[in-house]
Amino acid sequence: MDVKEIIAKGDLVYEKTKVLTDKEMHYCPGCTHGTVHKAIAEVIEEMGIQEKTIGISPVGCSVFAYEYLHIDWQQAAHGRAPALATATKRLMPEKYVFTYQGDGDIASIGCAEAIHACNRGENILMIFINNGIYGMTGGQMAPTTLDGMKTATSPTGRTVEQNGYTLDLTKMIAPLPGVCYVARHSADTAAATRKLKRALKKGFENSMKNKGTSFVEVISTCNSGWKMSPVAANEWMRENMFPVFPLGTIKDE
Amino acid sequence: MAKVKGAVVVDIEKCKGCGICIDDCPTDTLAFERAVNGKGYHYAYMKAPELCIGCSNCAISCPDTVITVYRVKPERKKTS
Numbered sequence: 001m002d003v004k005e006i007i008a009k010g011d012l013v014y015e016k017t018k019v020l021t022d023k024e025m026h027y028c029p030g031c032t033h034g035t036v037h038k039a040i041a042e043v044i045e046e047m048g049i050q051e052k053t054i055g056i057s058p059v060g061c062s063v064f065a066y067e068y069l070h071i072d073w074q075q076a077a078h079g080r081a082p083a084l085a086t087a088t089k090r091l092m093p094e095k096y097v098f099t100y101q102g103d104g105d106i107a108s109i110g111c112a113e114a115i116h117a118c119n120r121g122e123n124i125l126m127i128f129i130n131n132g133i134y135g136m137t138g139g140q141m142a143p144t145t146l147d148g149m150k151t152a153t154s155p156t157g158r159t160v161e162q163n164g165y166t167l168d169l170t171k172m173i174a175p176l177p178g179v180c181y182v183a184r185h186s187a188d189t190a191a192a193t194r195k196l197k198r199a200l201k202k203g204f205e206n207s208m209k210n211k212g213t214s215f216v217e218v219i220s221t222c223n224s225g226w227k228m229s230p231v232a233a234n235e236w237m238r239e240n241m242f243p244v245f246p247l248g249t250i251k252d253e
Numbered sequence: 254m255a256k257v258k259g260a261v262v263v264d265i266e267k268c269k270g271c272g273i274c275i276d277d278c279p280t281d282t283l284a285f286e287r288a289v290n291g292k293g294y295h296y297a298y299m300k301a302p303e304l305c306i307g308c309s310n311c312a313i314s315c316p317d318t319v320i321t322v323y324r325v326k327p328e329r330k331k332t333s
Contacts, residue, residue: 001325003302006260010323013259014309017318025317029294030271034316189277190310223271230271 017045019070026064030230032220033062035187036129036196040100041069043200053096053204054088056081059109060102061136062129079110082117085124089207096204098125103144104134107169111143114169121178121212125203128170128215131222132241139225143167146244151225166244170217174251180212182251186219186242188234199249211253219245257327259307263297264319270294274311274320280304283311 019041027033044050050071057065059078066073072095076084081099089097106114106128114126133151134140140153144167148157158166174182181203185196196218203214219241223233261283268290274297275283284300297320299305307324 001258003260003299006258006307006325007262007323010258010260010307010325012321013307013324014312014320014322016321020318024267027316029269029316030273031316034318035314038313038316038318188273188314190308190313193313230273231276234273234276 017041019045019050021068021070023067025068027061028224030221030223030233031061032131032187032218032222033065033129035193036100036127036218036220037062037065037068039187039193039197039200040098040127043197043204044069044071047201047204049096049204052094053098054092056085056088056097056099058099058101058105060105060134062100062102063136065100079105079108080113081105081110082113082122082124082126085126086117086120086122089122089124093123096125096207097123098127098204098207100127101129102135103128103130103132103169104137104142107143107167111169115173115176118173118176118179118213118215121180123207123210123212125200125207125214125216127200127203128217129220130169130217130245131220131225133222133225135222135225139222139227144169146240149240168245170215170245170250173215178212179215179251180253181206181214181216181249183215183249184217184219184245184247186237186247188221188237202252217245219247257306257324259305259322259324260302261299261305261307261311262321262323264321265290265296266292267317267319268294268296269317270296271316272297274315277310277314279308279310280306 221233
C-alpha cells in the first residue's frame with residue numbers, strides 16, 4: 001500500500017483545527033508560540049467555545065496572536081493583559097477569558113498586574129510563556145533568565161551578585177488564595193503538548209466555575225534568541241530549564 | 254497482527270524546516286528534503302514512507318501545523 005493509497009483510503013487522523021486561521025505565523029522556525037497557539041485552538045475546538053472565548057494578547061512576539069486564532073481578541077499594553085482580562089471577565093462573565101503573556105510581559109513589566117489579578121482571584125486563565133529572555137527585542141535578559149545564562153545584555157552570563165536570582169513567578173503565585181490551579185508544562189514534544197492541552201482545558205473549565213484564577217506556565221524555547229537550532233534549543237531547555245523550573249501541577253483545588 | 258499504516262502530507266510552502274517533527278518522529282520516517290521551498294527552507298518529507306504508523310506526533314509538535322496525518326487500520330487492510 002503506497003502513500004497515495006493510504007491518503008485516499010485511510011482515515012484522517014490529524015488536520016489543522018478550524019480555530020486556527022490560514023495566515024502563516026510570523027514566528028521563527030521552531031518557535032514554541034506556534035505549538036501553544038495550536039494547543040489553545042484545539043482545546044477551544046474540543047470544548048466548542050469558539051464563540052464564547054476572548055483572548056488578551058500581550059506585547060512581545062505573540063502580540064499578533066489575534067491574527068492566528070479565530071476568536072475574539074483584545075490587545076493589551078505592556079504587561080497589562082491581566083487588568084484588561086479582569087475588566088473583560090467582569091463585564092462579560094459568560095465568556096471564557098484568557099491572557100497569553102511572555103515572561104518579559106508577565107514577570108517583569110506586568111508583575112504587579114499579574115500578582116494582583118491572581119490575588120483578587122479573577123476567573124480567568126493566564127497562560128505564561130517562559131523562554132528566559134526577551135525574545136522579540138533581541139534576546140535581552142529577563143527576570144526568568146537562568147543564572148549564568150548568556151544573553152544580549154548579560155554577555156558573560158547572568159550573576160546573582162549583579163542581577164539577583166531567577167524569578168520563579170509560578171511558584172510565587174501558587175500560595176495565593178485567589179488561585180485555584182497552577183501548573184507548569186512544556187510543548188517540546190507531542191506528549192508534552194497533549195499534557196499542556198489537558199491543563200489548558202482545566203483552566204478554561206475553572207474560569208466558568210468561579211473558582212478563581214488558573215495559571216498555566218509553558219516552558220518554551222527562543223531558538224533565535226538563544227542562537228541555537230530549534231532541535232538543539234529544545235534539548236538545551238530540557239537540560240537546563242527543567243531542573244530550575246520543574247514541570248507538573250503545583251496547585252489544584 | 255498487521256501493522257498500522259500511516260502517511261503524512263506536509264504543506265511544503267508553509268513548512269519552515271525547523272526539524273522538530275523529524276526529532277519527534279518515533280519511527281524515523283521523516284527527514285529534510287534536499288530541495289528548498291519558496292521561503293528557502295529545507296522542508297520535511299517522508300524519507301521512509303513504509304515506516305510511518307500514523308501516530309500524528311509530528312503533526313502535534315509542528316509549531317506551524319503544516320502536517321496532515323492519514324492512517325489505515327489493520328482490519329481494513331485485511332478485507333481489501
